[in-house]
Amino acid sequence: MNGDTDARLSANFRLLAESASTVAQDADLLFTAMLILCGVVALGVCIAVVFFAVRYRQGARVARGNVERHLGLELGWTLVPLALFIVLFAWGAHGFVRLYRVPPDALPVYVVAKQWMWKLQHRNGKREINELHVPLGQPVHLLMTSQDAIHSFYVPAFRLKQDLVPGRYTGLWFTATQLGEFRLFCAEYCGTEHSQMLGRVVVMNPGEYARWLGSGNEQPSLAQYGFARFRQLGCSGCHAAGSTVHAPALEGLIGRTVHLQDGRSLVADENYVRDAILLPKKDVVAGFEPVMPSFAGQVSEEDIQALIAYLRSTAQPAGAPR
Structure with a gap:
């Protein structure tokens, strides 16, 4: 009876919460390393405090004056912890950056x-x-x-x-x-x-x-719905390849460097597309007039996401001719 209870307790006990992703594994490893390092530092400080409190207590016969400097000791207790915490910072920064570098097959x-x-x-x-x-x-x-x-x-x-x-x-x-x-x-x-x-x-x-x-999916894909909205909103009248209106080409836009009228350059991402739809005069492409109307109030967030999916679908394979 007691053995079964102990087995269940040991099986349910976790030092950290349940881990179910690669992100969790990396975060737990970093957290454990940081916990151990901070614990070792805290333990060392406590031992030093207790040692000096006992050794230099009132009435103890110890030398209390003429303290000599030990440059090596001072450098050691300053630079070694600094180096360890810099390593932790670099480790955490690497994991943070990796979290936002999306794999191409995601x-x-x-x-x-x-x-x-x-x-x-x-x-x-x-x-x-x-x-x-x-x-x-x-x-x-x-x-x-x-x-x-x-x-x-x-x-x-x-x-x-x-x-x-x-x-x-x-x-x-x-x-x-x-x-x-x-x-x-x-x-x-x-x-x-x-x-x-x-x-x-x-x-x-x-x-x-x-x-x-x-299963049970009879509706168009997100990119197909985005293309339908692209035509319904009249975007194709200006941005299609055969259009007579002077407007920027949108094929393969996301991930492309865009040069703006004010001299800035940026890489087109989802936020750029959203702003171009709702705030078209915010980032005007170089060589084009700011004549595009705003579609604020005419499109929902789901519509914008569908338009983004459609623009992603227009990307050409690497090395393909434009």
Whole structure:
């Protein structure tokens, strides 16, 4: 009886929370190293405090004057901890930068947060609310924005937390390493029903995920819907290849360097596309007049994400002639 209880306790005991992604593994390793280093430093300080408190207590017969300088000792206790904490900083910075360098084979998932739910859409057009299905061992790229207040996409088991800010896109990527269901929270107070803004991430085998993704999906893909909106909004009248209007070409736009009228240059990303649709006079392309009207109030966040997916689909393979 006691043996079974001890076995269950040992099986349930975890020094750290459940880890279910490559991000979590890296974060846990860094956290453990930092915990050990800080613990060793704290222990050393405590031992030194106790030692000096006992040795130099009142009434003890010890020399208290003519303290000699030990340059090597001073340099040692200053530079060695400094070097160790610089290593920790570099380690953490490398992990942070890696989190935002999306692998080229990552599956895109578009996320819109609103009071008080998570709306998610996959590349083939399949939609989810408060659920995210992903395959095991496959990188997944989340492109996220908010429709109203600031929200925060938080999956503790993945060690992922990213704020979603109205008016801009944020993103990150992860690779799930464990099958199962994992809790999804909003970690930023967003109104009266904030505590009810819950969801789950379901990690499936790749075969099961492919069947789930293709089941009951009779709607167009996200890029196809984006192309339809591209034509409905009249974008093709100016930006199509055969248009007589002098407007920038959009094929393969995302990831391309764009030179602006004010002399600046930037790499076109999702935020640039969003601003070009809603605030067309913000970043005017060099050689073009600022005559494009704003589509603010005419397109939803889902429409903008579909347009972005369409523009991504126009990218040509490396080395292909333009």
